[in-house]
Amino acid sequence: MITAQWIEPTAADRAELGRFAADVAHADGVAAFSEPTLLDLATPTGHGRHLVARDDEGALLGWAHVDAADPDDVVVELGVAPAARRRGVARALADAVAADDVARPGRLRAWAHGGRPGSAEFAEERGLVRDRELWMMRRPAGVGPLPAQRPVDGVSLVAFEPGRDEDDVVAVNARAFAWHPEQGAMTADDVRRREQEPWFDAAGFLLAREDASGRLLGFHWTKRHPEGASADDGPIGEVYVVGVDPDAQGRGLGSALTLAGLHHLAGRGLDEVILYVEADNVPAVATYRHLGFEVDATDVSYRLPA
Secondary structure, three states, X not given: OOEEEEEOOOHHHHHXXXXXXXXXXXXXXXXXXXXXXXXXXXXXXOOOEEEEEEOOOOOEEEEEEEEOOOOOOEEEEEEEOHHHOOOOHHHHHHHHHHOOOXXXXXXXXXXXXXXXXXXXXXXXXXXXXXXXXXXXXXXXXXOOOOOOOOOOOOEEEEEOOOOOOHHHHHHHHXXXXXXXXXXXXXXXXXXXXXXXXXXXOHHHXXXXXXXXXXXXXXXXXXXXXXXXXXXXXXXXXXXXXXXXXXXXXXXXXXXXXXXXXXXXXXXXXXXXXXXXXXXXXXXXXXXXXXXXXXXXXXXXXXXXXX
């Protein structure tokens, strides 16, 4: 028998769920849970809600994470243990979420990472409709040399300083990503939380500041994946976030920052680089293709229609 239950996770639960997420990612070659979900899991004061499915012996069969911080955009991610698939685990988790007060039409959506066919079929059975596509693009090692860096007149690129630059970055990020439901909500605490991650490298967090005023115009936050982006990868880099203040657009800052970050990663021996971009962001996709990136995987968001 499969039992789905909402829990307030203990430290032991959090450790178990972290291992579960890693096992699922290793088996599938793609993570079932996003970085924000795993960071929330690792934070005892995290705001996410946790639903687990167990068998009669107490073995963990599945986990659903529900982020209801924004009641108008409730986000669900779930995963099922590879050995427990096709036993109704995902259905039990989905039924429990659907019975909860957060499951409001037009406000609930679920991510299917990797665009797996079974996920699409399951979403359609639940009445969910395709809402967004997020592409993971990859620049393979050996694709060719990077273009030369492009300085911008009146602008200097400097490294992020922890304890000083968080508020400036958050302000520019909010303006640059006002349209984006996840990225635009980043807070200074979110930045500080990532500063504690093993991958954080202040030297690879590049800030574009106006020479005359010192005002932050944009930034490129790079990331290093020591174990790669999937079970089969070696260490790779990531274009984690590139943000430019709307008032500073049209000066070539986005391209300059992107290239500077790629050169930084290459200098760290990371010639293979990934990034995530909204599939309908035509200008950004064109820029990345020009730099040798191609679509490698697709994450799909499904929404419960109103």
